[in-house]
Amino acid sequence: MRRRVVMATAVVTGLIASATVVMATPAAAAPQRLSMLDVTIGAPRGVESGGRTEPVTVWAMCSPLQVGSHPYLAEVCEELAAAQGNPEDVPPLADEKCPEYLEPVDISVEGYWDGVPVSFSATEPNEVCASSSHGHLFRLLSHLMKVTMGVPQGPGVDDRTEPLTAWLMCAPVQQGDHPYLTAACEELAAAAGRVENVPPVPNSVCLAYWQPVDISAQGYWDGVPVSFSATESNQQCASFSHGHLFQLL
Numbered sequence: 001m002r003r004r005v006v007m008a009t010a011v012v013t014g015l016i017a018s019a020t021v022v023m024a025t026p027a028a029a030a031p032q033r034l035s036m037l038d039v040t041i042g043a044p045r046g047v048e049s050g051g052r053t054e055p056v057t058v059w060a061m062c063s064p065l066q067v068g069s070h071p072y073l074a075e076v077c078e079e080l081a082a083a084q085g086n087p088e089d090v091p092p093l094a095d096e097k098c099p100e101y102l103e104p105v106d107i108s109v110e111g112y113w114d115g116v117p118v119s120f121s122a123t124e125p126n127e128v129c130a131s132s133s134h135g136h137l138f139r140l141l142s143h144l145m146k147v148t149m150g151v152p153q154g155p156g157v158d159d160r161t162e163p164l165t166a167w168l169m170c171a172p173v174q175q176g177d178h179p180y181l182t183a184a185c186e187e188l189a190a191a192a193g194r195v196e197n198v199p200p201v202p203n204s205v206c207l208a209y210w211q212p213v214d215i216s217a218q219g220y221w222d223g224v225p226v227s228f229s230a231t232e233s234n235q236q237c238a239s240f241s242h243g244h245l246f247q248l249l
Contacts, residue, residue, distance in 0.1 A: 032064040033115030035077075035085065039070065041138050042106035044127050052127075056140045058172050063114075071143075071172045072136035079135035085113025087120040087134055096132035098125070105130045107138050143171040145188070145219035145226060147178070149238055149248050156211035158235050164248040167219075180244035187243035193221025195228035195242055204240035206233065213238050215246050 040057040060068035062077035070076055083089035087109045107130050108121040124130035131139050146167045152158040168176035170185035178184055191197040195217045215238050216229040232238035239247050 033112075034061075035063040035080075035111075035113045035115075036061040036068075037080075037109050037111035037113070037118060039076075039137060039140065040106075040108045040110075041127065041130055041140050042108075044103040044105050046103040052144070052167055052169070053177065054175060056169065056173065056175075058140055059111075069172050070140075072139055075136040079137065080113065085116065085118055087118070087137060088122075090134040090137055093132040093135060093139075098129035098132070101126055103127070107133070109137070139223065140172065141169070141220055142223040143185075143188075143193070143221055144169045145217050145221070147217045147245055147248070148215065149235060149246050150214035150216075152211045152213050152235055154211055156209065156234070158211050160235065166248055178248075180247050183244040187245065188221065193224070193226055195226065195245065196230075198242040198245055201240040201243060201247075206237035206240065209234055211235070215241070217245065 036059065038057055038059050040055050042055045043052045058069040058071070060070040060073055060076050062080060066073060066077055079090045080087070103126045104123050105127045106121065106123050109118060110120075111118050122133075124133050127141060131141050144167070146165065149164045151163055152160055166176065166178040168178040168181050168184055170188060174181060174185055187198045188195070211234045212231050213235045214229065214231050217226060218228075219226050230241075232241050235249065239249050
């Protein structure tokens with residue numbers, strides 16, 4: 001009987017010690033509820049778009065950790081916090097212009113904010129307007145370009161009658177219909193998005209005949225508008241003139 005009392009006393013003493021430790025420990029912070037969203041900007045609609053054919057989707061987690069594939073993660077989390085997680089209450093970016101052309105794109109947000117489901121969708125007149133419509137939330141086209149090689153001008157060996165166009169996105173995801181997508185993205189990154197600073201393909205030869213073609217690149221790099229145009233002596237020279245960017249033949 002005495003042995004049982006000793007054992008019971010030891011157990012009670014241990015429980016009291018444990019309770020004392022718990023009471024002495026500062027109260028744990030209340031757990032943060034999940035704030036994580038999928039953000040999508042659809043492909044532009046309309047026969048004149050000639051650009052992206054696939055939607056772009058990224059994700060952003062703002063709590064309990066700040067992590068994700070969104071290119072403007074910190075800004076998005078701040079803007080959503082100010083809007084209490086409601087995307088439609090995030091105001092447009094200041095000093096951003098919405099051009100007046102119609103190639104509608106759908107935008108959407110799905111996920112949770114502070115543990116509460118979030119579902120938002122809208123349609124903007126074009127992808128440029130969509131990009132700045134709700135703060136940085138839909139600014140997903142920060143490294144997107146459309147490249148074009150025009151029709152050879154005048155009589156000659158090249159008889160192409162339609163321009164060649166391709167698009168490439170280098171970040172936050174790498175996608176597009178450009179035949180040399182990876183190489184072109186690497187070359188643009190090395191040139192900080194300045195097309196004119198992309199050097200010709202090494203060891204390429206420009207044939208000496210005159211049948212000029214216009215080349216152009218339009219889009220964004222690191223969120224800054226890019227507009228480039230030039231004329232090359234022929235389509236073969238144009239193809240190698242700026243790395244792999246205009247290798248569309």
